[in-house]
Amino acid sequence: MQQQQLITAPNLDAPDDFYEALIEAHQGLSTEESHAFNARLVLVLANHIGSLAVLREAFDAARAS
Template identity: 65%
Template sequence: MTRLNTDPNIDAPDDFYAALLAAHEGKTDAESAAFNARLILVLANHIGDREVLEAALAAAQ
């Protein structure tokens, strides 16, 4: 198992955050929630490791 990396690991995190906010612009609350769900599933698929994903779920609690 690969461990869940909770250390800062995103190049230009402020730029990514701005892009994330921009992706939500013009969306209703329901559309934003659906976008977030799709994004989570895409990233979970990329990670692929069930134990890491479960650790992420626990960390987000």
């Protein structure tokens, strides 16, 4: 199995479209529902990534920003 590394360089095909879709996904949600949505989204994306090493890199990168 190949070792994965976190991609930190811009990598979204359409970042503005992603941001718009993310905002739309939050439309109509209360603050509590929005936080719960974000938590579920993080878990779904973490499952997609699948590598604890990459996720730890992401934690470090998020804390540093």
